[in-house]
Amino acid sequence: MNIQVFSEDYKEIADSNILSKIEARPLRGMVYDRDGRILVNNAPVFDIMMTLNQMELGPADTTELANLFDITVEDIRNTIADARARGFYSAPYLFVKQLKKEDFAKIQDYLPRFKGLSVEPRTIREYPHQSLANVLGYVKQVTKEFLDSDTTEYYKQRDLIGRSGIERYYEQELRGKRGVYYVLKNARREVKGKFKDGAYDELPESGSDLVSSIDLELQQYAEQLMQNKRGAIVAIEPSTGEILTMLSAPSYDPNLLTGEGRKVSKNYSTLLKNKGNPLFNRAMQSRYPPGSTFKTVMSLIGMQEGVLDTTYTRFVCGGERVKCHAHPSPLSIAGSLQHSCNPWYYKAIRKIILQDKKVDAQEDLHYGLSHWKEKVQEFGLGRRLGIDLPFEKGGLVPGPDFYTRAYGGRPWKISNIYSISIGQGEVLAMPIQLANLAATIANRGWYYTPHIIKDVGGKGPKEIYKEKNRVSIDRSYFDYTARAMAGVKTAPLAMMNDIPIAGKTGTAQNPHGKDHSIFMAFAPVHDPKIAIAVYVENAGFGGTWAAPIASLVMEKYLKGQVDRDWLEQYVLNAEILVDEEE
Incomplete structure (x- = not known):
């Protein structure tokens, strides 16, 4: 609080006893797919706060309160003890965190019975399609250790911050600008109204919305094809470098890591212990032989x-x-x-x-x-491409x-x-590098750095993703290579009658078991719209599994449907998980 700013109003402040500055958190920016479908939005939740010097809890009240929130009397006593230990007597202290709107609706009529309890609305992230977990990432509340070392002076207790994926890479764009408003309170800390009718208030500014290059329908189809398999798929639009789909299998429902509390901690621990390593983004972190x-x-x-x-x-x-x-x-x-x-x-x-x-x-x-x-x-190859996701490895x-x-x-x-x-x-x-290699051949010698976000707040992608990267090899040799790939003999299951594709199989030796199946391709050959790389771990020859998966994804994207039901069933019915329980 800065009294000098409002020095002309000393008498009003004195009469009202307290001028309070209240900070308002902005809404975090939303994320859409390339066709405007929401990938990440904000769901309302409600924190229940308690102010110790206003509370009047007898034994019966404590029991009733415990039953209301489905917690124990001991939980309530421990929370009150923590608040006292931290010096929270006249300031609100978190009592119950992040009640969903349906749970809040059940208890809101009972809250007025308990003095000292108040409600603080806020939002958490919500993922309506349960896809793209490794790409979208997740957010968590800032820790005390982070706040102690934070030099931006932006973050406060209980703020959310991106910890992985898009949420982390685009944290500054997504977080928005904090607002502030001033209220007058009486001696009993009851709000009497806005100071100067809100003349000094600053409204919060929502974070920038992001439009991703992801085709959600294609992503969901690719995820379906990779069920009961381990590996990765990356598909790129060669002419722009925009990533159409990126998946790592096995994956998980991103909603498992939404919010805070014991349940989320348990979910994270379970995912961390899963032998399939779903938190690991194989598409850009697994270093396979190509x-x-x-x-x-x-x-x-x-x-x-x-x-x-x-x-x-x-x-x-x-x-x-x-x-x-x-x-x-x-x-x-x-x-x-x-x-x-x-x-x-x-x-x-x-x-x-x-x-x-x-x-x-x-x-x-x-x-x-x-x-x-x-x-x-x-x-x-042999270096980081610079895609707009954190923790990329360089091969x-x-x-x-x-x-x-x-x-x-x-x-x-x-x-x-x-x-x-x-x-x-x-x-x-990494699979992302092979997809980019396919895009480079498709473009006959150049590529845009692959990226997930095509628009930040209506301003397009970041400048780095508008720059062409050229390979110092004559275009004629790329033409020759593309024609050769169009006649590939080692991947008959990849061929389509009505769409010419250029592909190359690969089989990566695996010292720990069966070889990995690889396929890299683009289509159509002479007017490329999609470039793709598929890795299927422990699946053997590249033409057996990776090639048909890549071909189905390309067909789905180029035609909007898949006509080869027999091939689709061949892939969907496969279970290629080796000697490990999930």
Whole structure:
């Protein structure tokens, strides 16, 4: 309170005894999907406050109060003791938190019987569709430790703050601006009215509404396809970088973490202990080997460097160093992608890293691998993309320093790193990065940084998401790669009769069990509207599970419906959970 601001009104203040400043919390901004459907809104709740120096509780009153709120007499005594210990005698102290409107309706007529109790309306977050838990995130009340270290001076006790997902990343935009109003109270602290008819009041400003790029209908369909499976799906609109769907399976109902109290704490503990790890966003935090999807990057770099030629380069598949499946031989670059030949890329990496030199000199090897790493990172691999969600990981693209450390300073040879040519070994990527790789090929060499929010308070996306990122590889080589992917032979279940798609399968080795199934694609080939990456953990070959899931999601988005019921049932009836109870 600042008496000097209102010095002309000393007499009025003196007559009224007390001028109180009351802060008003703003409504948190809402979140919508790309078609205007609400993803996150604000639900009203009611905190019951108590003021000790106004309370008159006898034994019978205490028992009645306990029955009214379905708590124990001991709970009431403990709350009163806590208020006294904290010095809350004349100021309101939280008695019962966050009653939902239906529960408040049952008790509101009884409250006037109990002196010293008051009601403070507020809001909590509500998720009407039970989808997108890992994307939307959740909010919690600020802790004392946070308030002690907070330098913004914005937050107060019992304020909400985003702890994960969109709620955390866009906290400043969502939280709004706090308001304030002044009231006059008498000696018994009864409100007598507004000071100066509210002339000095400041209304709270609601937080900015966010329009996400998520297609809710597509998201729900993708979540349905991933039931009884572990993994992730990310779909992007190539022309904008807008994320159409992002899911991590298994997931959870975001309403489980709404509000405060024992129930929410228990829900969080249960989710934390779940072996399926539903709180972990596999779409942007799981670092998987990209498997054979990485062959697209290898071939593009090789063509740009001039060591792989679309006309003359042919390699025979003799099963050198690694097993392969039956396919024609020798193969061109396009054939190597379509048939996903591993020995082909064991031969290609020597040309790419050593620039076709026959020697394996350390100097040439270090330079070649360093140059290769720079080219790979242009695709958004081996680093954080910068999407608008917290806790994104960056994958791994190894360079000379990595292997020098790994070998303890001893010399290493190209024969020690062959596996990176097929997306195994030390190369790691997240599903979001592979979806972005598909978008980059779809765009023939450029991408916008993938993002979830397309509009912040009517001002469009953040500026960083309007900037094109270009890969220094000729468009003609991307055209060649896209045509090759359109003839993929390893994913027959992904093909649609009426929509041409370009895809690449992958099978990621898993030292802990069965391999992971991967598919990366975009469609239509010559006018791409959607790019997608699907990972299904412990599901084996990429064409068996990840490819049909990706194909169904693309069909749903492009046609608004799915005509291949037989394929849909094949995916929906699958249960791919390995040796772990949920």
